[in-house]
Amino acid sequence: MSVFADWLKTFIAQEGPISVERYMELCLSHPLGYYATRDPFGETGDFITSPEISQIFGELLGIFAIATWQSMGEPQSLTLIELGPGRGTLMSDALRIVRRCEPLWRGLEVHLVEISPVLRQYQQERLISSFAVPIHWHDSIATLPGGHCFLLANEFFDAFPVRHFIKGYQGWHERQIGFDGETLDFGLSPDPEPHMTVQASEGDILEIAPRRNSLVQQLASHVLAHKGVLLIMDYGYGEPTFGDTFQAVKAHQYVDVLENPGEADLTAHVDFSALAKAAAQTGAAVSRLVSQRDFLLAMGIEARAAQLCDKADALQQNKIRLGVERLISDAEPTDMGALFKVLSISHPSLHPLPGFS
Numbered sequence: 088m089s090v091f092a093d094w095l096k097t098f099i100a101q102e103g104p105i106s107v108e109r110y111m112e113l114c115l116s117h118p119l120g121y122y123a124t125r126d127p128f129g130e131t132g133d134f135i136t137s138p139e140i141s142q143i144f145g146e147l148l149g150i151f152a153i154a155t156w157q158s159m160g161e162p163q164s165l166t167l168i169e170l171g172p173g174r175g176t177l178m179s180d181a182l183r184i185v186r187r188c189e190p191l192w193r194g195l196e197v198h199l200v201e202i203s204p205v206l207r208q209y210q211q212e213r214l215i216s217s218f219a220v221p222i223h224w225h226d227s228i229a230t231l232p233g234g235h236c237f238l239l240a241n242e243f244f245d246a247f248p249v250r251h252f253i254k255g256y257q258g259w260h261e262r263q264i265g266f267d268g269e270t271l272d273f274g275l276s277p278d279p280e281p282h283m284t285v286q287a288s289e290g291d292i293l294e295i296a297p298r299r300n301s302l303v304q305q306l307a308s309h310v311l312a313h314k315g316v317l318l319i320m321d322y323g324y325g326e327p328t329f330g331d332t333f334q335a336v337k338a339h340q341y342v343d344v345l346e347n348p349g350e351a352d353l354t355a356h357v358d359f360s361a362l363a364k365a366a367a368q369t370g371a372a373v374s375r376l377v378s379q380r381d382f383l384l385a386m387g388i389e390a391r392a393a394q395l396c397d398k399a400d401a402l403q404q405n406k407i408r409l410g411v412e413r414l415i416s417d418a419e420p421t422d423m424g425a426l427f428k429v430l431s432i433s434h435p436s437l438h439p440l441p442g443f444s
């Protein structure tokens with residue numbers, strides 16, 4: 088048993104059952120937990136993300152950053168912010184493109200919000216020596232600076248914890264995780280929630296993410312105050328629905344969410360309708376939700392792939408095409424082109440943005 092699993096079981100044994108939200112938060116963000124103790128990417132890790140599949144992903148976001156800056160009236164300075172930058176691959180690919188726009192490059196500052204010390208190290212090695220722009224790291228969004236800004240979040244919101252409620256005959260009970268001395272198990276809070284009135288059938292599960300919704304509201308207020316744009320890319324769904332999307336992935340396989348706590352990546356699909364609603368309450372402009380396929384096609388993924396292929400050998404051409412296909416395929420609902428969605432939240436004067444037409 089890992090040191091974290093041992094600590095967690097003792098904690099639950101002493102304090103009593105904890106909510107799914109607390110479990111997810113502890114497993115991912117505890118100093119002995121998942122993100123603090125490993126590099127989870129790549130073939131030897133647990134998962135792979137879009138920028139790790141193809142350099143074109145980050146490059147197109149570099150183009151998006153230039154277009155955003157132009158729609159702001161080409162201000163003297165721009166703050167480029169990434170939330171959860173992983174290995175720094177997306178930012179590195181985007182900066183290679185942004186660097187070509189001299190007047191933007193001169194006034195650019197990069198800010199990265201990252202909780203993992205291991206991944207911060209990767210980001211520093213990847214970015215500091217390659218790009219002559221100021222780069223700053225933050226533990227949370229609380230310390231982000233003001234000024235015109237473009238914020239990017241790819242697979243960041245899915246890591247924010249969810250709460251589960253299950254409909255019983257007396258009302259909604261919160262799902263909890265307890266420890267019986269041997270294993271971690273799901274249970275329910277003994278009393279129903281007094282203020283929950285959502286209509287549903289017995290056994291239905293309601294998954295909500297108040298922490299995500301509050302985060303998006305803070306970010307929407309930020310883009311509103313500083314004439315900025317926030318681009319959210321993640322896997323999720325556009326219409327509210329009942330069900331449980333809480334999942335654990337280890338070594339590219341789905342595993343039991345309660346087995347090996349702190350050793351698997353825990354996420355839940357993003358409810359984009361809840362994000363859009365929370366952001367709109369601030370007065371920020373919220374785009375329509377588009378699939379990753381439609382967004383990347385509108386941003387020119389095929390033209391860029393053709394350009395790269397022109398200078399590549401047959402092996403490299405195959406790799407480029409396979410990468411693009413993986414990012415935009417929507418043959419199955421679980422393919423990245425369909426499952427992943429893109430939403431922008433912006434100052435109303437900057438609406439509409441490229442990729443959403």
Ligand SMILES: C[S@@+](CC[C@H](N)C(=O)[O-])C[C@H]1O[C@@H](n2cnc3c(N)ncnc32)[C@H](O)[C@@H]1O
Nearest residue numbers: 122136171172173200201202203206241242246
């Ligand atoms: C699934 S990875 C995505 C990485 C990157 N955006 C990409 O597309 O490759 C999630 C990233 O968010 C970071 N992260 C997760 N929760 C965080 C939090 N609460 N605050 C800051 N960073 C967080 C992780 O350390 C990691 O860098």
